[in-house]
Amino acid sequence: xxxxxxxxxxxxxxxxxxxxxxxxxxxxxxxxxxxxxxxxxxxxxxxxxxxxxxxxxxxxxxxxxxxxxxxxxxxxxxxxxxxxxxxxxxxxxxxxxxxxxxxxxxxxxxxxxxxxxxxxxxxxxxxxxxxxxxxxxxxxxxxxxxxxxxxxxxxxxxxxxxxxxxxxxxxxxxxxxxxxxxxxxxxxxxxxxxxxxxxxxxxxxxxxxxxxxxxxxxxxxxxxxxxxxxxxxxxxxxxxxxxxxxxxxxxxxxxxxxxxxxxxxxxxxxxxxxxxxxxxxxxxxxxxxxxxxxxxxx
Amino acid sequence: xxxxxxxxxxxxxxxxxxxxxxxxxxxxxxxxxxxxxxxxxxxxxxxxxxxxxxxxxxxxxxxxxxxxxxxxxxxxxxxxxxxxxxxxxxxxxxxxxxxxxxxxxxxxxxxxxxxxxxxxxxxxxxxxxxxxxxxxxxxxxxxxxxxxxxxxxxxxxxxxxxxxxxxxxxxxxxxxxxxxxxxxxxxxxxxxxxxxxxxxxxxxxxxxxxxxxxxxxxxxxxxxxxxxxxxxxxxxxxxxxxxxxxxxxxxxxxxxxxxxxxxxxxxxxxxxxxxxxxxxxxxxxxxxxxxxxxxxxx
Numbered sequence: 001x002x003x004x005x006x007x008x009x010x011x012x013x014x015x016x017x018x019x020x021x022x023x024x025x026x027x028x029x030x031x032x033x034x035x036x037x038x039x040x041x042x043x044x045x046x047x048x049x050x051x052x053x054x055x056x057x058x059x060x061x062x063x064x065x066x067x068x069x070x071x072x073x074x075x076x077x078x079x080x081x082x083x084x085x086x087x088x089x090x091x092x093x094x095x096x097x098x099x100x101x102x103x104x105x106x107x108x109x110x111x112x113x114x115x116x117x118x119x120x121x122x123x124x125x126x127x128x129x130x131x132x133x134x135x136x137x138x139x140x141x142x143x144x145x146x147x148x149x150x151x152x153x154x155x156x157x158x159x160x161x162x163x164x165x166x167x168x169x170x171x172x173x174x175x176x177x178x179x180x181x182x183x184x185x186x187x188x189x190x191x192x193x194x195x196x197x198x199x200x201x202x203x204x205x206x207x208x209x210x211x212x213x214x215x216x217x218x219x220x221x222x223x224x225x226x227x228x229x230x231x232x233x234x235x236x237x238x239x240x241x242x243x244x245x246x247x248x249x250x251x252x253x254x255x256x257x258x259x260x261x262x263x264x265x266x267x268x269x270x271x272x273x274x275x276x277x278x279x280x281x282x283x284x285x286x287x288x289x290x291x292x293x294x295x296x297x298x
Numbered sequence: 299x300x301x302x303x304x305x306x307x308x309x310x311x312x313x314x315x316x317x318x319x320x321x322x323x324x325x326x327x328x329x330x331x332x333x334x335x336x337x338x339x340x341x342x343x344x345x346x347x348x349x350x351x352x353x354x355x356x357x358x359x360x361x362x363x364x365x366x367x368x369x370x371x372x373x374x375x376x377x378x379x380x381x382x383x384x385x386x387x388x389x390x391x392x393x394x395x396x397x398x399x400x401x402x403x404x405x406x407x408x409x410x411x412x413x414x415x416x417x418x419x420x421x422x423x424x425x426x427x428x429x430x431x432x433x434x435x436x437x438x439x440x441x442x443x444x445x446x447x448x449x450x451x452x453x454x455x456x457x458x459x460x461x462x463x464x465x466x467x468x469x470x471x472x473x474x475x476x477x478x479x480x481x482x483x484x485x486x487x488x489x490x491x492x493x494x495x496x497x498x499x500x501x502x503x504x505x506x507x508x509x510x511x512x513x514x515x516x517x518x519x520x521x522x523x524x525x526x527x528x529x530x531x532x533x534x535x536x537x538x539x540x541x542x543x544x545x546x547x548x549x550x551x552x553x554x555x556x557x558x559x560x561x562x563x564x565x566x567x568x569x570x571x572x573x574x575x576x577x578x579x580x581x582x583x584x585x586x587x588x589x590x591x592x593x594x595x596x
Binding site (some may be wrong): 119120121122138140165167177178181182184185186188190192193194196198199208210211212213215217219220222223224227228231232235236239241242243244245246247248253256267268269271272275 | 418420435438475476478480484487491492493494496505509512516517518521525526530534536539544546547548549551554562565572573575
């Protein structure tokens with residue numbers, strides 16, 4: 001299977017590494033508008049060769065579009081214009097409504113599979129690419145009824161080879177869900193960094209930074225090139241998520257200001273439920289076969 | 299050196315493990331009001347034997363008080379009443395003003411060293427105790443001018459054996475600083491858990507939880523027995539930190555609602571500065587010997 005990976009950063013680079021390791025890809029053609037990143041990716045063996053976008057796209061059996069979501073919107077129609085008619089194209093962006101809208105009337109819409117493999121780190125560029133980044137994480141596939149069956153099946157097979165269970169939903173559902181589960185945690189970290197950076201003595205504060213602070217603020221290191229367009233495209237749902245979140249913070253603040261110790265303790269006890277939920281006690285993957293989640297084993 | 303560890307949970311248990319490993323402690327007497335925890339700690343070899351509070355305290359060269367901060371306030375005067383006159387007592391609580399007030403007129407105030415070793419995990423109880431939890435983390439020592447020199451020196455030596463640099467500050471400074479750098483991240487995680495738990499379909503949401511969500515929400519698993527009293531004792535400064543934080547979140551929300559893409563990007567770019575700061579580019583530990591931070595090497 002000949003792959004073109006458009007965008008050789010953290011996500012594109014990590015996918016290329018694993019798809020080569022699992023032998024899903026027999027050849028990987030890389031393309032990146034940043035020639036330094038292209039050179040690094042070639043040197044790291046992420047890509048077998050580097051081509052222009054046009055050349056990479058026209059040769060490939062599968063084109064993986066792993067660039068910031070604003071660039072996906074502007075480039076995806078062009079990519080569909082230039083693929084072989086039998087090729088499968090998939091994007092890996094964190095938002096989906098604008099991307100879906102950009103290709104909804106394209107004659108090769110059926111060749112495109114909108115996907116969101118839900119994994120990443122706070123780092124970026126090809127040097128951040130790591131193996132096993134996606135293993136056992138969920139991949140969201142959006143609007144799968146718009147895909148021609150052979151292209152959907154090939155995308156599913158690819159994510160199966162990465163060890164990812166697949167969840168199917170509409171672009172709108174994915175943007176709403178992801179606003180809470182992924183974009184909101186980024187916003188909370190960005191704001192925590194800004195709040196702590198704004199106060200008094202930076203040197204002393206950061207000498208004191210404990211593991212708790214470091215993990216809570218980790219996502220604040222994430223790249224603006226990637227995250228500013230995500231926030232922008234999903235701004236209505238992220239603003240909604242922020243409103244809900246701020247209400248919950250206000251509840252903490254009010255319990256402190258009103259000297260309501262019982263309420264404070266209740267809020268902490270309720271938050272603790274996240275442990276059981278994250279450990280899978282409500283997981284539809286393990287408990288409910290009638291769910292929209294479809295689980296693949298490798 | 300004969301140690302009494304009062305409270306055999308995550309912090310007391312982890313300190314005992316390391317102080318035995320480094321041979322700072324030759325004997326460790328444990329005491330815990332929870333007899334099941336005491337039994338587990340004994341079985342794990344955290345303590346050599348279990349005694350009542352009175353017996354543990356009267357024999358020890360050093361008494362480490364590792365119980366929730368409300369219990370420290372109520373028990374510390376009693377402990378000082380029952381120690382040998384040459385013994386050193388230290389607490390490891392995350393707040394300090396109320397604890398300082400509770401012993402300010404005690405005749406053995408000079409035997410007490412108020413300390414806050416800044417490390418932990420979201421888990422609790424003796425089974426959560428781990429080695430090397432404190433290594434290279436900061437320990438705050440408060441109001442050191444209130445300590446008799448030999449007791450301060452012994453506490454410093456103990457933290458040196460754990461590999462911890464020491465920062466000296468007043469109880470008030472520590473409570474303010476810690477409100478931002480430790481208690482606020484806990485509040486942001488508790489509120490994030492509550493916000494996400496409050497919305498729609500818990501099963502689907504949590505199947506989608508990525509590494510980013512998991513690290514941002516990790517602290518929300520923390521024990522209410524430990525954290526509710528911390529929030530309570532430090533409620534004025536934590537409410538202040540929450541107000542600052544909510545203002546920064548509102549800035550994000552406003553940039554989205556006002557379609558101000560440039561401002562949104564600025565906020566993310568500013569948050570990214572946390573990376574350099576956490577990697578030590580402003581660290582007073584490495585750059586400024588005239589700081590209040592005193593660095594020990596093992």
